[in-house]
Amino acid sequence: MNLTVIIMFLVFVGATLVITYFASKRTQSTSDFYTAGGGLTGWQNGLAISGDYLSAASFLGIAGAIALWGFDGFFYSVGYLTAYLVVLYIVAEPLRNLGKYTVADMIAARFELKKVRAFAALSSITIVIFYMLAQLVGAGALIQLLFDIPYSISVILVGIMMTIYVLFGGMTATSWVQMVKAVLLMIGTLIISFLVLLNFNFNIFAMFGEMKNITAPELEGSFLNPGAQGNSPLNNISLIVALLFGTAGLPHILMRFFTVKDAKTARSSVMWATWIIGIFYILTVFLGFGAAALLTREEIIAANPAGNMAAPLLAERLGGDFLMSFVAAVAFATILAVVAGLVLSGASAFAHDIYGQVIKKGKMTDREQMLAARTAALSVSVLSIILAIFAQDQNVAFLVSLAFCVAASANLPVIVYTIFWKRFNTQGAITGIITGLVVSLALVILSPNVMDPTGSAFIAMEPIFPLDNPALISVPAGFIGAFLGTFLGKAESHDKYREVKVKSVTGISTSDVSH
Amino acid sequence: MSKIDYKKIAAQPEFEALLRKRNRFILPISIFFIIATLIFPVLTGYTDLLTNEAFGNISWAWIYAFLLFIMVWTLVTIYMKRAKEFDKEADEIIRKYREGEYE
Numbered sequence: 001m002n003l004t005v006i007i008m009f010l011v012f013v014g015a016t017l018v019i020t021y022f023a024s025k026r027t028q029s030t031s032d033f034y035t036a037g038g039g040l041t042g043w044q045n046g047l048a049i050s051g052d053y054l055s056a057a058s059f060l061g062i063a064g065a066i067a068l069w070g071f072d073g074f075f076y077s078v079g080y081l082t083a084y085l086v087v088l089y090i091v092a093e094p095l096r097n098l099g100k101y102t103v104a105d106m107i108a109a110r111f112e113l114k115k116v117r118a119f120a121a122l123s124s125i126t127i128v129i130f131y132m133l134a135q136l137v138g139a140g141a142l143i144q145l146l147f148d149i150p151y152s153i154s155v156i157l158v159g160i161m162m163t164i165y166v167l168f169g170g171m172t173a174t175s176w177v178q179m180v181k182a183v184l185l186m187i188g189t190l191i192i193s194f195l196v197l198l199n200f201n202f203n204i205f206a207m208f209g210e211m212k213n214i215t216a217p218e219l220e221g222s223f224l225n226p227g228a229q230g231n232s233p234l235n236n237i238s239l240i241v242a243l244l245f246g247t248a249g250l251p252h253i254l255m256r257f258f259t260v261k262d263a264k265t266a267r268s269s270v271m272w273a274t275w276i277i278g279i280f281y282i283l284t285v286f287l288g289f290g291a292a293a294l295l296t297r298e299e300i301i302a303a304n305p306a307g308n309m310a311a312p313l314l315a316e317r318l319g320g321d322f323l324m325s326f327v328a329a330v331a332f333a334t335i336l337a338v339v340a341g342l343v344l345s346g347a348s349a350f351a352h353d354i355y356g357q358v359i360k361k362g363k364m365t366d367r368e369q370m371l372a373a374r375t376a377a378l379s380v381s382v383l384s385i386i387l388a389i390f391a392q393d394q395n396v397a398f399l400v401s402l403a404f405c406v407a408a409s410a411n412l413p414v415i416v417y418t419i420f421w422k423r424f425n426t427q428g429a430i431t432g433i434i435t436g437l438v439v440s441l442a443l444v445i446l447s448p449n450v451m452d453p454t455g456s457a458f459i460a461m462e463p464i465f466p467l468d469n470p471a472l473i474s475v476p477a478g479f480i481g482a483f484l485g486t487f488l489g490k491a492e493s494h495d496k497y498r499e500v501k502v503k504s505v506t507g508i509s510t511s512d513v514s515h
Numbered sequence: 516m517s518k519i520d521y522k523k524i525a526a527q528p529e530f531e532a533l534l535r536k537r538n539r540f541i542l543p544i545s546i547f548f549i550i551a552t553l554i555f556p557v558l559t560g561y562t563d564l565l566t567n568e569a570f571g572n573i574s575w576a577w578i579y580a581f582l583l584f585i586m587v588w589t590l591v592t593i594y595m596k597r598a599k600e601f602d603k604e605a606d607e608i609i610r611k612y613r614e615g616e617y618e
Contacts, residue, residue, distance in 0.1 A: 071576055075556070078580050081587055082552045088594055089545050208572035225566045226559035226576055233560020240556050244549070267598055274591045278584055499521040505534055506605040508519060508612070 008325035016177050023173030030369040033170035034101045035258040042265045046272020049256050051178030055338040056138040057400045064307025066288020070223035077281035079243030086248040088270040094419045094504035096257045096266035103254050104353040110500045111426045114358045119433045121353035123410040124251040127403050128346035134399035136388035139335040152389045159385035165340040166377045174340045181333040188330045193283045195318040196290030242471030246404030249411030252345040263507045290314050347377035401469050409474035410436030413482045427489020428482045435481025443470030533604045
């Protein structure tokens with residue numbers, strides 16, 4: 001533990017607290033708290049989406065996976081990025097035109113039943129908790145490694161920080177922290193990539209050439225080609241399905257579309273996000289290859305068996321303590337910003353959908369709503385800190401891919417049908433959410449993540465379902481469930497669908513026609 | 516605030532035309548990028564097509580992955596362009612409705 005790291009960390013934490021202080025003065029209404037007053041511009045929100053998306057799994061996880069497994073690590077970058085086309089082409093604008101604070105708002109724009117809202121909120125909360133756990137477990141490991149303090153204390157520290165951002169600053173503070181963090185993350189990644197390229201005299205072919213020579217007993221194929229990790233093809237396909245369709249169902253990403261004033265700005269924020277995220281994922285090649293070339297495999301694995309410390313270690317090798325502290329502080333800020341965003345989306349599902357709309361039937365003063373939102377944020381924080389302390393030994397990537405899978409199976413089918421299918425009805429929406437949620441969770445319990453004959457998972461037995469990620473089955477199940485449910489339920493009037501169509505296509509609102 | 520007559524707007528030929536145009540643009544492209552993405556793990560998992568080297572030490576798998584990045588950026592740019600046209604038509608529909616031309 002050295003002084004540079006401590007100073008760098010304190011500077012970061014201090015700076016983000018200053019942001020929160022100024023944001024808290026601007027956070028007065030419920031709309032400020034949930035959506036930063038809907039006043040972000042396209043590039044600001046694009047940057048914030050990138051900040052939300054480029055979590056520890058991307059920065060630490062993918063860099064490490066490429067360093068250890070070559071192409072197999074990069075594979076995931078591809079799925080994470082193309083997912084934004086689903087967001088842009090199918091979800092972003094209708095969502096912005098129909099919703100106010102949450103995904104459930106959008107589905108409720110067509111079906112007024114409280115039940116639909118409650119189930120939509122339930123699936124959002126499930127996704128948020130899995131995602132949250134992954135981030136907190138990752139944060140705990142990072143802080144534990146850097147400062148040499150116990151894991152549980154690390155998690156509590158991160159938890160307290162994130163709670164401060166959310167409680168006092170709401171969405172405004174969280175958005176700004178995400179923007180600042182996205183810029184710093186890009187700067188750090190660019191610096192490391194530049195230094196790696198310098199090392200290869202800017203000859204990319206030479207870099208690939210050196211990677212060709214990487215061998216290790218556990219590599220089942222060549223480092224430069226798919227398959228080094230020895231995953232079954234079906235497993236890879238299933239994972240890509242989860243990533244591709246999951247992003248468009250992640251509550252904390254979708255919630256970002258309510259922080260802009262209209263669908264046009266929502267669209268341009270996706271454009272900005274796609275460029276930033278895409279460039280970042282290209283650079284993960286340099287992070288990973290650099291680590292593979294300049295560090296030994298043993299070094300990377302010794303620091304963390306999954307390779308999560310490859311990027312910070314590479315930074316230390318290339319730029320000494322200063323760059324290493326910068327990267328570590330950025331990684332810390334990354335996790336913090338992402339969990340803050342998650343707390344907000346979990347809290348809005350509780351406070352806005354379940355408490356506000358289902359229990360209080362929408363009859364609340366703005367003050368009561370704020371109180372409910374803050375109480376919910378505090379509860380989500382405390383609950384996830386407690387869960388994270390017990391989830392220490394869970395694989396971070398597994399938890400994240402699970403969140404993507406539930407999002408793709410329970411949320412996306414219902415979102416798509418709500419926008420595009422005339423015959424879709426209340427029964428279909430409820431059946432779809434339940435099917436997606438139950439099938440994905442059940443298959444995970446029967447999968448190698450939970451059942452493993454060697455005893456490395458929860459239950460020591462042969463897994464009943466062979467795939468790590470069940471998206472290949474559960475996503476179609478969600479679509480089929482919603483489809484069958486629709487035909488079991490009774491046909492509904494098409495008036496509401498017409499309204500949804502007109503709103504989602506034209507973006508018309510009462511303010512357009514009031515005189 | 517006045518209430519919006521969605522039924523009336525939905526019945527306008529201009530609105531129906533815009534809706535059809537949007538869907539005709541979005542649907543084929545969505546199917547294309549979904550297939551282009553999903554076929555990638557299928558090709559790498561079940562064939563050796565992408566393991567040969569394309570340029571120097573870089574195999575076709577990297578080229579395919581890189582092309583998917585280019586695809587994303589291209590399709591985003593195309594969407595931004597087309598969406599601007601749709602915006603204009605949508606604004607026109609809102610204007611006509613507001614000015615009572617659909618009576």
